[in-house]
Amino acid sequence: MSKKVRIGIDVGGTFTDAVVIDNDTYEIIAKKKIPTTHDAVGGVATGIVNIINEILQDNNISPLDVNFIAHGTTQATNALLEGDVAKVGVLGMGTGIDSSTAKSGTHTEDIELAQGKFLKVYNRFVDSKKLNEALIEQSIEELKSEGAEVIVASEAYSVDDPTNELKVIEKANQKEMFATGGHEISQLYGLKVRTRTAVVNASLIPKMMETANMTEQAVKDANIQTQLMIMRCDGGVMSIDEVRKRPILTMLSGLAAGVAGALMYEKVTDGIFFEVGGTSVDISVIKDGKVMIKNAQVGGHHTYLQSLDVRTLGIAGGSMVIVKDAQIVDVGPRSAHIAGKEYECFTDAKNLVNPTIQFISPKEGDSKDHAIVVSETGQEYSFTLAGAANLLGYVPEGDYAYGHKEANYKAWNALGNYCGMTAEEAAQQVIKIACEKVMTVVNMLIDEYELDRNYVTLVGGGGSASVLTYALGKISGHKVQIAKNAPYISTIGVALAMVREQIEKTVVNPTDEDIKKIRAEVIEKIVKSGANEDTVDVMIEIDAQKNILSAIATGSTEMRSKDLNQAALTIEQMTKKASEAMNIDTDSMQFIQNVARWNLFNAPIEKKSLFGLMKKNMNRLCVLDREGVARLRKEGAYYLVFPKSAIQSDFIDFMNDYTVYSDANDTIPKLFLFYKEKMLDLTGIQSLQQILSIMEVELEFVLEDDQIIAVAYQ
Structure with missing residues (x-):
């Protein structure tokens, strides 16, 4: 039987990248990069058809074996x-x-x-x-x-x-x-x-319609039978027919692709994702395995476009070093690319003869205090954040951003001498300034999205991932993870993206009927966008303050077999993974129960207050899927394992036990349910009756004896 593959294509301003991924194992089979064909008669579509044909032919892949093909584009954003x-x-x-x-x-x-x-x-x-x-x-x-x-x-x-x-x-x-x-x-x-x-959507339709037609034809010309999907700004994909109606959804999709890759490929539960390029870093949030989104603005005006919440900073691999009065005072936002200079760490040592320090204005109007190193032969190189990270050993050998040690040291030694310090001290100062800037944003995001700092992982992607991420981990104390194939993480995100749809309605005090109706509507919508209905998960959210009822659906374009083919992990292996996920000793972790795909673990702790006079027993719960990936981690949470037949008894008693009662209103706990292959997020629901209504629909085909894990917390 031939191997089925997924193809992701990322059309950037300079290069068009493509990756081929094994549909079952998610392993990368091939990757390729060609210049983006802006000036071709067929526009960027010419490059798409070229890269599809080349990557299929070079790797002897039949077009009939392509299960999924998608591309991300910056065209709407650029327009x-x-x-x-x-x-x-x-x-x-x-x-x-x-x-x-x-x-x-x-x-x-x-x-x-x-x-x-x-x-x-x-x-x-x-x-x-x-x-x-x-x-x-x-x-x-x-x-x-x-x-x-x-x-x-x-x-x-x-x-x-x-x-x-x-x-x-x-x-x-x-x-x-x-x-x-x-x-x-x-x-x-x-x-x-x-x-x-x-209006914004309409303004994009003519140009995007032309591109949609050309790219769709490009896929047909390559004899690929599956429909072409396009990356959305919220990290999902949609069919090309939907792009023709709602091109606005492709806006900012380039930013979404990177975190989609981290989310799907790296299986991150709670983390801050950095896509680090040469000029800037895009910072986004993953919480409970989901990417965080918000309403986007266009021209300073609010829209109803739901897009990835990304914070961009002018700190990246090529960020230049600013020196005043022999003191290193800043890093970025100007980059070596903008100044038209090569990096000091990527040249050969023979190009730096008796290096001296000079200062330039990268662009007209910039201050003339951006440091460069000049060889007596006249060759000029910029000091960069990548150079500082290489000097301090943050960039491992073989990494995309790994430089030439000897040349880099010669350059930084000259800067250190100029500033009255060692090369290492100069590099440490640069790294410290850069990390402080980035951590200001990271801490703001952690607070804004109420992430538990104990469990946050910093995940690096992009060509300069190692330049920044390892240093951030050392300074902050957070766990660090560099995404596999980091330079291609956006393209991987496109290849592995899920279909996503969202419906929001203005509804005051939504009834059971309102919830069932919006759920049916979003399922119909996502199936039209290319999702296999059997793979669709729906999350309902109710914003009582704004009177907004939301239904968010995600699904894949076909049934994936990876989870089903995965060799089962032993309880010991699972326990070790749960301990690592919770940052505690293995001996403290207790296995509670397995339910289908899900494994529940608990590490009970005793919290003391009032000088030890008051003691409170608490749970630190962790739910792993069968692959050993932590899908939920909560301190101060409670659990119940029950059969479907006990919803009206044990489950309702469980919810009532942890509901906070007051004169103003009753506050039910946040709730997740785990059963069969599904993780059901009910944290956006605000009444027990609404939860029971959703459960009635979601559990329709679950047998009465089938077990369910409930995890609740305030």
């Missing part, structure tokens, strides 16, 4: 940054006493995307009661005559009844114009933000 977008006409609608509010809510001003770059918007408003085919046609023609290339239909309360928006879209399509409606982008009330999000 917005460069202002290369279509002009948009908004046809707003509303009636009655809400008419004036609807007119204001749908009226969208030009959006400044970058300095001097605007998304042009033209507006018309009609009374919904007077809406007819002739009025729709007249309004579209007026918008078109002003310059509109794409139409957005936006009506108050269209999330409840999109009929009029659909009429406008149909009429625009008849006139061979692209069109979209506010209800297609978001199910949330909030007409102004919904309209603005639809």
